[in-house]
Amino acid sequence: MSSYPYADRFPVNRTFPEQGRDRADVLAEMTQLAKEEDQSWETGRVSGTMYCGDHDHYSFMNDVFGLYAHVNILQRDICPSATRYEGEVLAMTLDLFNADAVTDGEPVGLVTSGGTGSITHAVLAYREKAAQDRGVTRPNFIKPETGHPAFDKACHLFGVELRRAPVDPVTTQVDVEWVRANIDDQTIGMMGSACNYGYGTIDPIEALSDLAVEAGIPLHVDGCLGGFILPFGQELGLDIPVFDFRLPGVTSISADTHKYGYAFKGTSTVLFRDKSWRNSQYFFLTDWTGGKYCSPGMDGSRSGGLLAATWAAMVQLGKEGYRSYAKAIFDTSKAMQDAVRSHPELKILGEPTFLFSFTSDEFDIYHVNDFMRPRGWRFNGQQYPNALHMAVTRPQTQDGVVEAFVADLAEAVAYAKEKGQEPAASGAVYGGVAGGMNDEADEFIKMFMAQMMDEQQALPPL
Numbered sequence: 440m441s442s443y444p445y446a447d448r449f450p451v452n453r454t455f456p457e458q459g460r461d462r463a464d465v466l467a468e469m470t471q472l473a474k475e476e477d478q479s480w481e482t483g484r485v486s487g488t489m490y491c492g493d494h495d496h497y498s499f500m501n502d503v504f505g506l507y508a509h510v511n512i513l514q515r516d517i518c519p520s521a522t523r524y525e526g527e528v529l530a531m532t533l534d535l536f537n538a539d540a541v542t543d544g545e546p547v548g549l550v551t552s553g554g555t556g557s558i559t560h561a562v563l564a565y566r567e568k569a570a571q572d573r574g575v576t577r578p579n580f581i582k583p584e585t586g587h588p589a590f591d592k593a594c595h596l597f598g599v600e601l602r603r604a605p606v607d608p609v610t611t612q613v614d615v616e617w618v619r620a621n622i623d624d625q626t627i628g629m630m631g632s633a634c635n636y637g638y639g640t641i642d643p644i645e646a647l648s649d650l651a652v653e654a655g656i657p658l659h660v661d662g663c664l665g666g667f668i669l670p671f672g673q674e675l676g677l678d679i680p681v682f683d684f685r686l687p688g689v690t691s692i693s694a695d696t697h698k699y700g701y702a703f704k705g706t707s708t709v710l711f712r713d714k715s716w717r718n719s720q721y722f723f724l725t726d727w728t729g730g731k732y733c734s735p736g737m738d739g740s741r742s743g744g745l746l747a748a749t750w751a752a753m754v755q756l757g758k759e760g761y762r763s764y765a766k767a768i769f770d771t772s773k774a775m776q777d778a779v780r781s782h783p784e785l786k787i788l789g790e791p792t793f794l795f796s797f798t799s800d801e802f803d804i805y806h807v808n809d810f811m812r813p814r815g816w817r818f819n820g821q822q823y824p825n826a827l828h829m830a831v832t833r834p835q836t837q838d839g840v841v842e843a844f845v846a847d848l849a850e851a852v853a854y855a856k857e858k859g860q861e862p863a864a865s866g867a868v869y870g871g872v873a874g875g876m877n878d879e880a881d882e883f884i885k886m887f888m889a890q891m892m893d894e895q896q897a898l899p900p901l
């Protein structure tokens with residue numbers, strides 16, 4: 440992707456312009472770009488990323504956002520409604536995860552900036568509490584190999600050794616006995632996914648919960664992706680196991696309001712079985728010349744707009760709204776999975792839910808991607824084994840999308856069969872599919888990714 444995607448149409452601001460521009464002109468230019476870019480996912484052919492995809496919903500949330508976008512919720516006295524919205528977002532999410540079943544603690548939470556934010560807060564809380572209560576100085580944390588990289592990032596940031604538990608190649612679920620064998624007196628916690636990003640499968644959370652109770656270490660359930668849809672699947676009678684606070688070993692849960700919570704990007708929740716977990720990572724600086732400082736999480740200033748819009752999305756849709764969206768998504772995912780299963784050359788990994796992943800033993804699955812990409816399909820690419828994943832969201836529930844998937848997939852399979860094990864043009868990059876990266880050495884891949892990030896974040900000279 441170019442570092443200057445619109446250089447042929449608009450001037451590039453290499454320097455801070457001396458003179459300002461007309462508001463209407465700025466808005467017109469940006470409206471044009473945003474509308475053009477929306478077209479890529481409005482077709483319903485893009486995996487994940489646009490969870491709601493409903494412009495009326497976005498417009499309602501924009502109205503709410505506009506009321507509070509300028510407010511800094513650090514200043515609670517100026518904006519008591521932020522306290523109301525934050526408290527109620529947390530209360531509603533705690534309710535969704537059956538926190539009322541907890542008899543051995545006082546359930547609480549934090550609103551964070553996203554899934555990674557929620558996960559890092561949980562890992563930090565676990566590290567701090569293990570240090571305070573158990574004197575742990577060489578912390579380690581256990582995650583299934585399929586756990587999100589946000590756990591690796593959190594461990595990297597907070598000096599925690601990460602132990603990666605293997606998963607069963609068929610079910611894609613974590614090997615609980617491996618976890619048991621690798622817990623020691625420096626283990627600050629472990630996690631399981633409901634569901635994981637790669638395969639949409641759910642770890643054996645009940646077995647992990649039993650182990651957590653037995654070993655006396657906390658268990659985080661990563662519901663960043665599934666948290667706002669799986670509970671509605673349970674209510675709809677789908678075969679989705681219990682993974683929430685009803686299980687005695689579950690000490691924290693992350694659930695992203697900015698995914699299937701249908702809020703704007705920039706909010707998530709992390710919930711704790713007891714307040715002592717959350718409070719262990721509170722930060723206080725009492726002797727600063729600028730005044731006494733304390734913060735409940737890693738952020739400083741935060742916009743009231745995102746919080747208000749998240750609250751508005753939840754109360755406007757209500758459980759009824761979420762349930763009906765969930766039904767359409769689960770039905771669509773099943774229809775797409777049936778299409779994949781109708782091809783004996785394709786194989787779905789594990790027992791997925793709303794998100795599924797498929798591979799092939801007969802050909803490199805990226806040939807399927809190569810064929811479908813020009814038709815507007817954007818799957819997420821995976822490796823070990825090479826696989827394509829489709830996170831079904833509301834845009835796929837539109838009329839005609841499943842039918843197009845069925846037809847294009849059939850042609851793509853025929854194309855891939857011709858190509859066999861010849862190398863495909865595309866390969867696996869998290870959140871998307873990039874070209875030509877299969878079978879390259881790790882160092883080369885890191886260099887390539889660093890260059891890609893450089894070019895996207897800090898523009899090189901023209």
Ligand SMILES: Cc1ncc(COP(=O)(O)O)c(C=O)c1O
Pocket residue numbers: 553554555556587589632634635636661662663664665695
């Ligand atoms: C299971 C899971 N956990 C955590 C995350 C991280 O969320 P975010 O990208 O909001 O930081 C994701 C993102 O897709 C996810 O799927």
